Amino acid sequence: xxxxxxxxxxxxxxxxxxxxxxxxxxxxxxxxxxxxxxxxxxxxxxxxxxxxxxxxxxxxxxxxxxxxxxxxxxxxxxxxxxxxxxxxxxxxxxxxxxxxxxxxxxxxxxxxxxxxxxxxxxxxxxxxxxxxxxxxxxxxxxxxxxxxxxxxxxxxxxxxxxxxxxxxxxxxxxxxxxxxxxxxxxxxxxxxxxxxxxxxxxxxxxxxxxxxxxxxxxxxxxxxxxxxxxxxxxxxxxxxxxxxxxxxxxxxxxxxxxxxxxxxxxxxxxxxxxxxxxxxxxxxxxxxxxxxxxxxxx
Numbered sequence: 001x002x003x004x005x006x007x008x009x010x011x012x013x014x015x016x017x018x019x020x021x022x023x024x025x026x027x028x029x030x031x032x033x034x035x036x037x038x039x040x041x042x043x044x045x046x047x048x049x050x051x052x053x054x055x056x057x058x059x060x061x062x063x064x065x066x067x068x069x070x071x072x073x074x075x076x077x078x079x080x081x082x083x084x085x086x087x088x089x090x091x092x093x094x095x096x097x098x099x100x101x102x103x104x105x106x107x108x109x110x111x112x113x114x115x116x117x118x119x120x121x122x123x124x125x126x127x128x129x130x131x132x133x134x135x136x137x138x139x140x141x142x143x144x145x146x147x148x149x150x151x152x153x154x155x156x157x158x159x160x161x162x163x164x165x166x167x168x169x170x171x172x173x174x175x176x177x178x179x180x181x182x183x184x185x186x187x188x189x190x191x192x193x194x195x196x197x198x199x200x201x202x203x204x205x206x207x208x209x210x211x212x213x214x215x216x217x218x219x220x221x222x223x224x225x226x227x228x229x230x231x232x233x234x235x236x237x238x239x240x241x242x243x244x245x246x247x248x249x250x251x252x253x254x255x256x257x258x259x260x261x262x263x264x265x266x267x268x269x270x271x272x273x274x275x276x277x278x279x280x281x282x283x284x285x286x287x288x289x290x291x292x293x294x295x296x297x298x
Contacts (some may be wrong), residue, residue, distance in 0.1 A: 026117025046079030071105020106142025
């Protein structure tokens with residue numbers, strides 16, 4: 001790696017003191033000298049709040065929280081200031097459980113311990129050139145590992161994400177510039193997730209309404225109503241409200257709650273309101289579907 005990493009900020013979260021010291025020394029020799037060292041998740045959380053972190057090297061066994069949860073806290077912008085930091089997971093055994101944890105946590109790459117620093121730099125080099133685009137779902141944000149990459153691109157669910165380490169390596173290290181890149185990519189992720197939520201709402205609402213035409217079971221209906229209630233707690237917006245002289249302003253969450261209170265025989269007006277809201281959700285989902293909007297700002 002012949003780039004200038006003077007401004008790169010890394011976090012090394014490693015439980016093994018020998019591995020930790022070796023990696024820190026190796027990173028220093030390769031020009032990455034601003035390295036925050038962590039021994040547990042609490043220290044990691046604190047380190048990630050300091051400026052924009054560009055590289056995270058994390059032990060999948062870092063106590064006390066499973067790596068899959070820790071990685072997704074980072075990727076879902078709940079921990080730290082850069083959900084798109086390059087992330088390398090270090091494995092003790094490379095067991096299927098550890099590999100699955102690394103994948104579910106949103107790691108860009110994984111390496112088995114003990115390893116020379118070249119094992120890290122060999123993985124960084126291609127990541128700095130070409131990185132997998134991200135996908136965003138209800139419970140996962142991270143590199144796209146689908147087999148059909150073209151299908152992912154066509155459905156508009158993949159997002160090109162900034163590599164702040166590369167930006168800094170080429171002298172573009174101004175905090176405002178990096179924040180613009182992060183904000184732009186995160187806005188695309190939010191748009192994708194909102195569209196996916198709207199599409200999920202459509203499918204469930206269709207099943208709920210179909211139940212009163214003789215399709216499905218009461219057990220399935222109760223499950224769908226509970227699922228709708230859960231989704232509404234995150235996605236119900238004032239724009240989905242409907243107004244009637246009898247009930248005033250009623251949102252999707254309220255309509256679902258009333259139907260769930262009497263799932264076998266809800267009032268006809270409630271079903272009519274749900275059908276109207278379904279059309280609103282459908283228009284909202286269509287407005288959010290922009291498959292071509294994947295680029296990053298210059």
